[in-house]
Amino acid sequence: METANEVPADLRAIAAFLSLDENPTTIVTHLTRDEQNSERDWQVVYSNPAFQKLQDFARQLEDIRHALNRSLPIDQPLIALHGEVLHGGSWQARVSEDYCIVIAKARVEQVPAPVKDGISHTSKATDLDWIQSDRPDLSPWNKFFRGYDWASTSLGPMSSWSEVLRLYVLSMMSNPQPRLLVWGEDMALIYNEQVVPLLGAKHPSCLGQNVKHAFAESWSEIVPVVEAGYGGEVKSVNCFPLPILRHGFLEECYFGFTALPVVDRDGRSCGMLSELTESTTLVTAERRRYTMNQLGTQLNKLNDLAELWPVVLAQMNAAELDVPYAILYTVKTEVTESVASETTSMDSRAALPKHAQLVGTVGLSGDHPGVPDSFPLSDTKAEGRDIWQACNDAWSSGEMLVLSSENGTLPPELAIAVPNRGFGDQVKIATISPIKAMAGSEPLAILVWGLNPRSIFGGEYQVFRTVFIDILAKAAALIQLPHEQQRAQKIAEDVNHALAQQLRLTTLKAERSEARFKRLADVSPTGMFLFDASGLPLYANEQCLEMLKITEAEYLAIRDSDGLAERVHEEDVDEYREVWTTMTERKMPITAEFRLRPSLQVNKQDGTESDTWLSVTAFPEIESDGTVSSMQGWLTDISHRKFNEKLLAQRLEDALENKRQTENFMDMHSHEIRNPLSAILQSADSIETLLSSIELPLHDENMVVPTHVGEDIMDAVQTIILCAQHQKRIVDDILTLSKLDASLLVMSPDKVQVPSLVTKALKMYEAEIGRAGIDAQLCIEPTYDELDVNWVVLDSSRLLQVIINLLTNSIKFTQYSEERKIKICIGASYQKPTGKHHGISFIEPQQIRTSRSPVQEWPGGEDLYLQFAVYDTGRGLSEDEMKLLFQRFRQASPKTYKQYGGSGLGLYISRELCELQGGQIGVSCGNGKTVFTFFVKAKRWVPSEEEDIAALPVPVRYASASSSPVVYSKGGSTTLNDEADQLGTPREENGNMIENFHPRQQPFARQQSFGAANQMPVFYTSQVKARKDSTENGQKALHVLIVEDNLINQKVMSQQLRRAGCTVHVANHGIECLNFLESSTYCSSTTPLSVVLLDLEMPEMDGLTCIREIRRREAAGSIISHVPVIAVTANARSEQINNAIEAGMDQVVTKPFRIPELVPQMERLVAEVGG
The missing domain is CATH 3.30.450.20 (PAS domain)
Structure with a gap:
């Protein structure tokens, strides 16, 4: 006999339930009957333990087979035995599908259970009872069920439940099918986990409560079934309507169930067990299938569109539950008399205006406020919530449109309940479907369909609606197709006839015309x-x-x-x-x-x-x-024409660029040459004035010059030398650039001691270094001594030119810094330097130039690479500025030329000279310092056999006076003689040698600029009595403000004007000039001022900006009268002079000029303005 786990899968839950039942029960199924056999043959599938304990077990099975055959005639189905008491009255049958469950009706004597160790085996069944004792392996549902508050229900706590109730609950919870148990006089509801989805929101509040409250909405239909179960009857119901509140609304649901009475130990009815099966889809699908079959049957009989629409409405009217209401419109074309002929094409008709005409309604009256009789149709999207606007949108798009009261798209007039239709509930969703006869054609009609309020719009319901519309559209196509074919055939015949007539007349003309055209096109x-x-x-x-x-x-x-x-x-x-x-x-x-x-x-x-x-x-x-x-x-x-235009435009652009560069070149170098030339002339005038003022005979060989006169003369001479050197650098740069462009630059090698060459450069610019107050250092790196470098062969003049360019750049950019230091480092190596030692990357060579040399091969020994680095503490460079360096006529920024001057050629020439000598150059900036590094290729000098090695100078560093290290101090400069002094400082442990250059204190110190932080500006004003007092001639002394950023020009011009009897004030740029004017008599102050000499190229604020601001203030009244202003500039082109005059200058004086010529001009201007 099979156990509960060995029976078929669909009986395991029942077998598990019956295994706990004390009533003897067996499950049998009938085999296929032989036609010659008049009785069924029964096979036992399962017998519970209580049945197996019966005395005379085999005889009981034979009695059951005999009772089954006597109770069930051979022509009756098995279901006829359900709930029946079998022949003999000892057994009762329950039928489940193909199985018959036979339960003992009366007490049957059982075999006593064997006893082992004083304990009956039947007591082990309590091990499965999780109701009385908790188990760790319970499912989540069983845990929930066990923890439910049963004490608050009529059933009481689970500990008080009877054994029969526990057995039924345990069996029901293990059943995979939905099962309900109604228990006791209070009809308390108990159900398993599979019932929860059917109850929806009613779970879990209905658990343990009266079944009437759980199914209140359909209690009147349910109560007969419940009463039958309590009365001991077995009742089966198929497709029972049982609306359930789920998915947020009262849903149309149908269930099939079998009600089995529950009997206690005394044989009295104590409840009802219901086996549930939802059959909603079967019921609704069958109902809707019937509707579509009826529609198809009626449509097959139609031959005209006018007959189609009433039939559709009639079938929808019959579907009371699925169609609460419907509205049908046909699309009409407004054909005028001019186009009403039969030959009107479909395309022309499609362009005519259209409107929708009401055909009929279902569930709504014809005068319903939400149902217009007609309305126009257009392709534009309508705005609003009226039904005709929604119909217009569906017609123009050709797609179904869903309207819902939840999102506000369903008009309130149609969100209504229709009596006796759709369960009498309010319609919440409606669809609008355009009816098309053929794909791609315009809709013939528009159908508004109110949906079943108790059904979800999806799945089977949506398929029903879609198929309904498809059947309708295909019927319309079948009806319309013959009419369109006849009409199209007539049109085609008319057109063919007309074309045939025209074709005969035009064929010959076309052939001739085509021949002429082809001949013309070919040539x-x-x-x-x-x-x-x-x-x-x-x-x-x-x-x-x-x-x-x-x-x-x-x-x-x-x-x-x-x-x-x-x-x-x-x-x-x-x-x-x-x-x-x-x-x-x-x-x-x-x-x-x-x-x-x-x-x-x-x-x-x-x-x-x-x-x-x-x-x-x-x-x-x-x-x-x-x-x-x-x-x-x-x-x-036009390719050749475009090429010539492009070439012409490129040449014009090149010419304009060359013209612009030429003008910039001329302006820049004219300014750079004229500026120092003015200082030279004025210094020469100063010397002449000084010599004339002492009134000594110049032919006297023992002439004694006063100390103060001698100092002034020496100062003027130094100025002349300094300016001449600046001019020489400009001319040398221009000459070198010209030779580079013409490939005429010749490299002339000779032997040289490199430190001496660098010291020479420092000596040449001793005056500039001193004036700027710069601390200069020469550093000999260990690599230079490690290679024992002394005399080398290279072009010393070109190397010196590169060093001078970098040194003058450093002086120019460092003189305005708070910390003013310059250091030149010299190193050597056998390998080509990479620049990592000084933290830079060398720029790649622009082009390969072939160096010209008077000798085929440079004399000397092994090759060396000499590396030079020039450090300074100048203002530094940004990444963008460094990209512009080493380019022709390019400086770091437009402000560089205004503030520091220069031609923009120095670094470009330095790059070219380095590359001609087999080297490269680079720059790096950071941590408050800038470093330019370059290297050149040289050869170690080896004396020839003819040369007397003993006659060579002893290899003592800086042996000559011209290249000896110089220490600058306030008292002047001295030359060091011993080796320790030559090195400047003792050798450090790491081998570095440092040469310090301390500038002497010059008589002239640069005045404080107005741009300095946290300090008030200081104007240097001299009240020194002039050697020639202008008041002797009865003239009033001039008070002059010199606005000049070049300190040399500023100093020389101030001295000359003072000697001419003027009171002089100075300013470094336009902002200081404006600040001085605020303290002058022109702004109601006490400081007198006669005239302003204003330079144009200055940092902070240039001269043109300054004069415009002065004239603006005069117009505004903040300056009370006209200020005489003379422009003093090295920009001598007529356009530049006109720009200055237009900006507001009274006069323009170009450099160079002489003070004796300038003073009368200032006096005349002051007189004109004052008069």
């Missing part, structure tokens, strides 16, 4: 083409195909306008499409130029490659109705 030097309105090519001559670089087959394979767009250059595609739009939509002729992609042609003049340019001229052919029928035009190859 034409231009390309000719013809397209239809859609972009399909019709014709192209050979010249056109050749210009487009396309074969005739490829040309004719083009399907639309984008076919040619693929051959147009990417940058011209948008313009090509715009031209096409102009012809097809704007219907205008065009002229345009395009490049082909990416075909290139070689220019025959210079062999370079250029784009293929085509010029197109085309126009559209317009029909009488305004439509474009074709487009024709001509192509011309």
Whole structure:
């Protein structure tokens, strides 16, 4: 006999339940009956333990088979035994599908259970009872069920439940099918986990409560079944309507169930067990299938559209539950008399206005406020919530539209309950479906369908609605097709007849015209083409195909306008499409130029490659109705013309750029040469004035000059030397640049001691270093001594030129810094330096120049690389500024020239000279210092055998006075003689040697600039009595403000003007000039001022900006009278002078000039302004 786990899978839950039942029960099934056998044969599938304990077990099974055959006639189905008491009255049957469950009706004597160790085996069944004792392996549902508050229900706590109740609950919870148990007089409801989805929101509040409250909405239909179960009857119900509140609304549901009575130990009814099966889908699908069958049957009989719509409405009216209401409109075309003939084409009818006309309604009256009789239809989207606006949207889109009261799209007039339809509930969703006879055609009708309020719109319901609409559309197509075919055939016959007549007349003309056109196109030097309105090519001559670089087959394979767009250059595609739009939509002729992609042609003049340019001229052919029928035009190859235009534009641009660079070059170097020349002339005048003032005979060999006069003369001489050196640098740069451009620069090698050469450069600029108060150092790196470098062979003049360029740059940019230091480092190596030692990367050589040398091969021994680094504490450089360095006529920024001057050639020439000597140059900036590093290739000098080595100088560093290290101090300069002094400082442990250059204290100190932080500006004002008092001539002394950023020019001009009897004030730039004016008599103050000498090129604020601000303040009244201003500038071009006058200058004086000539001019200007 099989156990509960060995029975078929669909009986395991029942077997598990019966294994706990004390009533003897067995499950049997009947085998296929032999036609010759008059009785069924029964097979036992399962017997519970209580049955197996019966005395005479085999006889009981035979009695059951006999009772089954006596109780069930041979022609009756098995279900007829359900709930019946079998023949003999000892057994009762329950039927589940193909199985019969036979339960003992009366007490049957059982075999006593065997006893082992004093304990009956039947007591082990309590081990499965999780109701009385908790188990760790319970499912989540069983845990929930066990923890439920049963004490608050009529059932009481679980510990008080009877054994029968526990057995039924345990069996029900293990059943995989939905099961309900109604227990006791209070009809308390208990259910398993599979019932929860059917109850929806009622779970878990209905658990343990009266079943009437759980199914209150359908209690009247349920109560007979419950009462039958309590009465001991077995009752089966199929497709029982049981609405359930789930998915947020009261849903139409149907269930099939079998009600089994529950009997206690005394044989009394104590409840009902219900086996549930939901059959909602079966019921609704069958109902809707019937509706569609009826619709299909009726539609097959129709032959006219006018008969179709009433039939549809009638079938929808019969579907009371699934169609609460419906509204049907037909689409009418407003055909006027002029187009009402039979030959009116479908295209012309499609363009006519249309409107929707009401055919009928279902569930709604014809005068319902939400159902208009008719309304116009248009392609534009309607705004609003009325039903006609929604119908218009569905008609224009051709797609179903869903309206819902939840999102506000369903008009309130249609969100209603229709009596006796749709369960009498309010409709919440409606659909609007356009009815199309054929795909792509315009809708014939519009159907508004209110949906079943108790059904979800999805799944089977949506399929029903879709199939319903499809059946309707196909019926309309079948009805309409013959009429359209007849009409189309008549139109075709008329057209064919007319065309046949015209064809005979025009064929000959067309053939002649085509022949003439082809002859003309073949000999034409231009390309000719013809397209239809859609972009399909019709014709192209050979010249056109050749210009487009396309074969005739490829040309004719083009399907639309984008076919040619693929051959147009990417940058011209948008313009090509715009031209096409102009012809097809704007219907205008065009002229345009395009490049082909990416075909290139070689220019025959210079062999370079250029784009293929085509010029197109085309126009559209317009029909009488305004439509474009074709487009024709001509192509011309203009590649050579475009190439010549491009070449001409490039040459013009080059010429303009050369002109601009030439003008900038002339302006820059004119300014740089004139500026020091003015200081030279004024210093010479100063010397002449000083010598004249002492009134000593110049021919006296023992003439004694007063100390103060001698100091002034020496100061003027130093100024002249300094300015002459500056001019020499400018001229040398120009000469070197000219030689570089002409490849005439000659490298002349000679033997030299490199430290001596660097010291020479420092000595040359001793005066400038001293004036700027810069601390200069020479550093000999350990690598130089490790290689024992002494005399080397290289071009010392070119090396010195590079060192001077970098040194003067450092002086120029360091003199305005708070910390003023310059250090030059010298190193050597056998390998090519990388720059990492000084933290830089050398720039790559621009071009390879061949150096010219008077000798074939430089004399000397092994090759060496000499590396130089110039450190300074100047203002530093940004990344963008460093990118501009080493380029011709380029400085770090536009402000560099204004503030520091220079030609922009120094670093460019330095780069070229380094590369000519086999080296490179680079720059780095950071941590408050800038370093320029370069290296050159040299050879170690080896004396020849003819030379007397003993006659060579002893290799003592800086042996000559000209190259000896100099220590600058306030008292002047001294030359060190011993070795320790030559090195400047003792040798450090790491081998570095430092040479310190301390500038002496000069008589002139640069005054404080107005740009200094946290300090008030200081103006140097001299009240020294002039050697020639102008008051002797009865003239009033001039009070002059010199605004000049060049300290040398500022100093020399101040001295000369003071000697001319003027009271002098100085300022470094335009901002200090404006601040001084505020403290003068021009702004109601006490400091007198007669005239202003204003330079143009200055930092902070230039002269032109300053004079404009002065004149603006005069106009505003903050300066009470006109201030005489003379521009003093080295910019001598007429345009520059005119710009200065237009900006507001009274006069312009160009450098160089002499003070004796300037003073009368100032006096005249003051007199004119004062008068």
